[in-house]
Amino acid sequence: MPFALRNLGRNGLRSAMTVFGVAIGMALFVALLGMSNSFRYQIDALSRAASIDVFVQSRESATPITSRIDRVQVDGLAEIAGVEDAIELLFFPVRTSWNPYLVVIGVSSLDAVSAQLRMVAGALPEPGSEDILVGHSVAEQGYRVGQRLMLRESHHHRISGVFASEFQLLNGSVVMPLPAAQALARRPDAVSMVFLRMAEGSDQAGTARLINDLFPSLEAVPAGTLNSQMLLTRLGQVSALVSSLLALLAGGIFVSNTLVMSLTERIREIGVLMAIGWSRLEVMRTLLAEALLICLLG
Incomplete structure (x- = not known):
């Protein structure tokens, strides 16, 4: 370890650049992990803030983006006793020049x-x-306002308004009337989720059970219960997991690439050490000690 420490000091610039590269990799991991956790917390808060009584999405979908509820099912949900309002939502991503995963939200009733x-x-x-x-x-x-935003090739949409929300998820999204969103997503007869508002005094839990019985392919969850946030929270959990894995992968690749580049620049140095009698184990132990010091400094 003392030799490794002295060796780092012999080439201060190289060591400093390597430490800087490792620091960037670790910062990338921490930043993305923080973003994924923030995403989940905002999903939870958003679902609590919305005055929704029952959430409905397709049973096998991990997130609302992959959920599909057809028109027959939507009409059936709206006809259930006690349902006063059925708000249909369609979630789908589009790629733009500045955001590869811009979420578009189609809403049946913007009001x-x-x-x-x-x-x-x-x-x-x-x-x-x-x-x-x-x-x-x-x-x-x-x-x-008044400009046009291209959401898909040859599909330019006029911006009628700019909004701000306490939820960053909404701040980074595009919201539009449901029919236009369905046409853009090429899903004319389907939505991702349905939010049900019930008449005062209605049995939310009973309604959710009824929906699950009538529509086996759908999953309904009442608000105000232990699992009331399950549908929206699931989106946050999955996205948090994906973001965490991506963060780990990106940080790992960056750190590994930095250390490998540092080693390839020292081939001659390694050759000299082996020429004067160092064993491969001693060389490897020294290099690993240097890598450990660099990671700790980074």
Whole structure:
């Protein structure tokens, strides 16, 4: 270990650059992990803030983005006794030049979710229009009310308003009327989730059980129970896991690449050590000691 420490000091610039590279890799891991945890917390908070009585999505879907509820099922949900309002939502990602995974949210009734969207410019799109709302994080990319945003090739949508929300998830998304979203996603007869608002005094748990019995392919969860946040929280859990794995992979690749590059630059040095009688085990022990010191410093 003392030899490894002295060896690091012999080439200060190389050692400093290696430490810097490791630090970047670790910072990337910590940042992405923090983002994934924040994502989950915001999903939980968003579901608590929305005055929804029953959540419905397809049973086999890990996230609302992969969920599919067809028109027959939606109509059946709306006809269940005690249901006053059925809010249909469609979630899907699009790729843009500045965001490879921009989430678009189609909503059947923008008025029903307007409480979560504080308008800072413009107004809600007219029902049936193809206009969109953008979160302020999207607007920070240079988009303003009246401009057009390309969500898919040859599909340009006029921005009718910019909103801000306490939930960063919404701030970085695009919200639009459901019919326009269905056309854009090429899913004209399907939605991702249905939020049910029940009449006062209705049995939410009983309604959820009834839905699960009537529609075996769907999963309904009442609000106000232990698992009330399960549907939306699941999206956060899956996204947190994926982000954590990506963070670990990205950080690991960056750190490994930095250390490997450091070793390839020292081939001659390793050859000299072996020429004067060092064994492979001694060389490896010294290099591992240096790598450990670099990681600790990073």
